[in-house]
Amino acid sequence: MNSSNYFSRWFFGFIVLSLLWLAFTFPFSLAELYTGLVVGAFISLFTAKYFEEFGISSFAPSKILGLLIYIPIILWEIIKANIEVAIIVLSPSLPIEPAIITAKTKLKSDIGKMFLANSITLTPGTLTVDIIKDTYFIHCIKIDKTDERYATESIIGKFEKHLRRFVK
Known part of the structure; x- marks a missing residue:
C-alpha cells in the first residue's frame, strides 16, 4: 500500500x-x-x-458542494414518499401493488452504490433487497410499471444524477 x-x-x-x-x-x-x-x-x-x-x-470543493446539494434533495424525496405512503395507508381500499423490480445504475464505485441503495431504502415505500453488479432489486409497495427502464428512471434516476457529483 x-x-x-x-x-x-x-x-x-x-x-x-x-x-x-x-x-x-x-x-x-x-x-x-x-x-x-x-x-x-x-x-x-x-x-x-x-x-x-x-x-x-x-475534500474537493466540487465534491463537498455535490454532497451539500444532495442532502436537501434526499430529504425532499423522503418527505414526498412519506406523504404518498400515508395516503396509501389511510385509504380504506389500501391500494397497494407490491412488487420486486429491477433497476440498473451507472454508478461504478462501491461507495456510490451504497449511497444509492441507502437512499432508496430511506425513502418510504421502497427497499433495496439486493445488488448484483449494476442491478438493484427493489421492493416497492406500489409501482405503476414493472419494466426495468421505468424503474431505473423513476427510482434510481432521481438520486443517481445528484450522487455523481461526489461519488463515481
Whole structure:
C-alpha cells in the first residue's frame, strides 16, 4: 500500500470522525475538541485501509458542494414518499401493488452504490433487497410499471444524477 495514499485516507477519516465527534458533543469545550481529535486519529489508524475510495481529494470543493446539494434533495424525496405512503395507508381500499423490480445504475464505485441503495431504502415505500453488479432489486409497495427502464428512471434516476457529483 502506498504510504502517501494511506496518509490521504487516514487524514480523510481523521477529519470526518473529528467533525462528527464535535457535532455530537454540544456544547463545545476544549476538552471535547482534544478528545475528538485523539479518538478520530486513533480510529483512523485502524480503518484507513478500508476506505480505498476516499482521501484528501474527497475534500474537493466540487465534491463537498455535490454532497451539500444532495442532502436537501434526499430529504425532499423522503418527505414526498412519506406523504404518498400515508395516503396509501389511510385509504380504506389500501391500494397497494407490491412488487420486486429491477433497476440498473451507472454508478461504478462501491461507495456510490451504497449511497444509492441507502437512499432508496430511506425513502418510504421502497427497499433495496439486493445488488448484483449494476442491478438493484427493489421492493416497492406500489409501482405503476414493472419494466426495468421505468424503474431505473423513476427510482434510481432521481438520486443517481445528484450522487455523481461526489461519488463515481
